[in-house]
Amino acid sequence: MRFTPEQQRFAQAVREFCARECGTPAQRDALTEGGAETNSPDFLRKIAGLGWLGISLPEEDGGIGGSFVDECLFLEESTRGLAPISGYSTGLTAAQTYLRYGTAEQRRAIVENLCAGGVEAISLSEPGAGTDLASARLQARADGADYVLNGQKTWTSVAHLADHLLVLARTDASGPKHKGLTLFMVEGTAPGLEIRGIDTMEGHVVNDVFFTDVRVPASAVVGTEGAAWEHLNRGLGVERVIIAAMSVGAAQRALDDVVAYTAEREQFGRTIGSFQAVRHRLADLATEIEHCRAFLYDLADRIDAGEEADLGTRSSMAKLKSTEVAKRATLEAMQLMGGYGYAREYGMEGQVRRALAPPIYGGTNEIQREIISRGLRSPAAKERS
Numbered sequence: 001m002r003f004t005p006e007q008q009r010f011a012q013a014v015r016e017f018c019a020r021e022c023g024t025p026a027q028r029d030a031l032t033e034g035g036a037e038t039n040s041p042d043f044l045r046k047i048a049g050l051g052w053l054g055i056s057l058p059e060e061d062g063g064i065g066g067s068f069v070d071e072c073l074f075l076e077e078s079t080r081g082l083a084p085i086s087g088y089s090t091g092l093t094a095a096q097t098y099l100r101y102g103t104a105e106q107r108r109a110i111v112e113n114l115c116a117g118g119v120e121a122i123s124l125s126e127p128g129a130g131t132d133l134a135s136a137r138l139q140a141r142a143d144g145a146d147y148v149l150n151g152q153k154t155w156t157s158v159a160h161l162a163d164h165l166l167v168l169a170r171t172d173a174s175g176p177k178h179k180g181l182t183l184f185m186v187e188g189t190a191p192g193l194e195i196r197g198i199d200t201m202e203g204h205v206v207n208d209v210f211f212t213d214v215r216v217p218a219s220a221v222v223g224t225e226g227a228a229w230e231h232l233n234r235g236l237g238v239e240r241v242i243i244a245a246m247s248v249g250a251a252q253r254a255l256d257d258v259v260a261y262t263a264e265r266e267q268f269g270r271t272i273g274s275f276q277a278v279r280h281r282l283a284d285l286a287t288e289i290e291h292c293r294a295f296l297y298d299l300a301d302r303i304d305a306g307e308e309a310d311l312g313t314r315s316s317m318a319k320l321k322s323t324e325v326a327k328r329a330t331l332e333a334m335q336l337m338g339g340y341g342y343a344r345e346y347g348m349e350g351q352v353r354r355a356l357a358p359p360i361y362g363g364t365n366e367i368q369r370e371i372i373s374r375g376l377r378s379p380a381a382k383e384r385s
Helices: 005-022 024-030 039-048 069-078 086-101 103-114 228-264 275-303 311-337 350-357 365-374 379-384
Strands: 122-123 139-143 146-157 164-168 180-189 193-200 203-217
Touching: 005 024, 005 039, 069 086, 069 164, 069 228, 069 275, 069 379, 086 103, 086 122, 086 146, 086 164, 086 228, 122 146, 146 164, 146 180, 146 193, 146 228, 180 203, 180 228, 203 311, 228 275, 228 311, 228 350, 275 311, 275 365, 311 350, 311 365
Parallel strands: 122 164, 139 164
Antiparallel strands: 139 146, 146 203, 164 180, 193 203
């Protein structure tokens, strides 16, 4: 698609801001406790001051009121710029469910917090229910006018920084596993809530979350009791588009860095970028990234137009392809940079580590292939439907 002049200027402004504020390893280390964290609250609030957060969220709920294309531009360029704001994309994902099913008070609380640089988390996975979310067992028991939550969640991104957690819990275990699931808005400081970080290749991103008699009012229910499975479907579809936008940015950053390196690094009396074997590998990467970008923004444009009938399948395609391309781009860049690609000083090893997780989270790419395959029907079957 063609971007408007305003969108082009916006993308350029985000790019220049990231280059100025977090463009060097020293700057990023200072913002992330030497790489131990992936989200800098101070940096997130600084971006909030520019009015860039919540750009796609509705004005009536406290957002900016822009398009989802605008949002993807921000996600792509901030990821390309290595901005330490992992908490924002997680909150943006949670917001999709609040916006469609939450009360007016819930929507405004979440949107205003995101736009101000706050962090929101979504807590779905459990030790025995990762890809199979319908097997969630965390219990929410009605007790008078309240609910009491007991159990464990795991792999909850940025829970240690979150103001609220959107929690999937079981309120009825008597029927099919897809039924009886309910969403709750839980305060990040609620009594009985314990958050323990999980060490990963990327530092402190995800957490185990333990619920011991966590009491929440009935007003904390998001949407309809027992209907969480239906409520989550659209939000998780948009999450895959969010991940795709960030992956396009990650792939582009790897390409930017390796192109710059191969233009300067000399071997056998010439730059390694002048060798055909290197040029062709870079050409393949550039082509793959452009195809991912075109598909991403076509999908974002469809979301803006309300054309979401095939959002599930197409968002799975976007997430699958973009995350695989980002992983390949960083690994190719590391290989072409040789020992320098492996050294922390040059940053590519960090890009590789960050690119390995997206094919796993947001629904593994194996599950994305399953979703896509289910959407494949013969022309005759489509006509009958």
